[in-house]
Amino acid sequence: MLSYQHAYHAGNLADVQKHALLCSMLDYMTRKDKPLTYIETHAGRGLYRLDSEAAAKTGEAAQGIGRLQDLFPTDHPYRRSLSEIRARYGEMAYPGSPLLAAMALRDGDQMHLAELHPQEVATLREVMAPWGAHVRQEDGLAMALAVTPPTPRRGLMLVDPSYEVKEDYAAVPKALAAVHRKWNVGVLALWYPILVGDQHLPMLRQLETSFPDALRHELRFPPAREGHRMVGSGMFVVNAPWGTVEEMERLTSIFAPLR
Incomplete structure (x- = not known):
């Protein structure tokens, strides 16, 4: 299924959680003078416009990054990257996770991105060519x-399917377990939606059986509009870098007034 396009949801509350954690983890990992590999399984187009027709149609960005960005400290790696990207692409630009990762990576680091949608992947190639x-x-x-185990072997993988296909819930735990068997030192960061009906719970039970020491962070928030089924957002992180727990606690505090 290729119907999902993230332009309608870029900068929403789930993106804020996912991207703040991603930037925080990569900020810590790039402090060490050792190369790393960044892998992303569902990359989208890499760069979005918050003044686009798609963004205006849902209003999710206004409720997400538009409402919360000033609650992050000015030196937070997420807010720093947003400022750098907007200086480059304009004030209404919003980066997808591939572009946020690129802003954190250094010479010698590697990046592998996958995207199935033909229009999205064409834009992704154009956006990411400079990196x-x-x-x-x-x-x-x-x-x-x-691509696993990658070279360099040290690294982080972000897995964030749309979950429009119900089979994703069953496929993700099996895939992460298989990747971990090949690449047991890799940081594996999985995003998942919390929907009315809690479809994510069986997936999480499988993940927690395979990865009992992983970190799990969930945020709850009101639906973006009447009838919208997403009422929260979660991250499941295997081999979490130092400082991830503190960043999760910061996000819980930032999101608390929304409940």
Whole structure:
């Protein structure tokens, strides 16, 4: 299924959680003078416009980054990257996670991105060309298995399917377990939606059986509009870098007034 396009949801509350944690983890990992690999399984187009027709139609960005960005300290790596990207692309630009990761990576680091949608992957290639990212138009979980263990071996993988296909809930735990068997030192960061009906719970039970020491962070918030089924957002992190617990606690505090 190729119907999902993140332009309608870029900068929403789930993105704020996912991107703040991603920037925080990469900020810590890039302090060490050792190269790393960044892998993303569902990369989207990499760069979005918050004044686009798609963003205006849902209003999710206004409720997300538009409402919360000033609650992050000015020196927070997420807020710093937002400022740098807007200086480059304009005040209404919003970066997807591939572009946020690129802002954190250094010479010698590697980036592997997968995206299936033909229009999205074409834009992704254009956006990410200055950073030399390896972009593949293929299933992200298959790519994850193909490129691991990566070179450099140290690194982080972000897995964030749309979950429009119900089979994703069953496929993700199996894929992460298989990747971990090949790449047990990698940081594996999984995003998942919390929907009315809690479809994510069986997936989490499988993940927690495979990864009993992983970190789990969930935020609850009101639906973006009447009838919208997403009422929260979660991150499940295997081999979490130092400082991740503190960043999760910060996000819980930032989101608390929304409940």
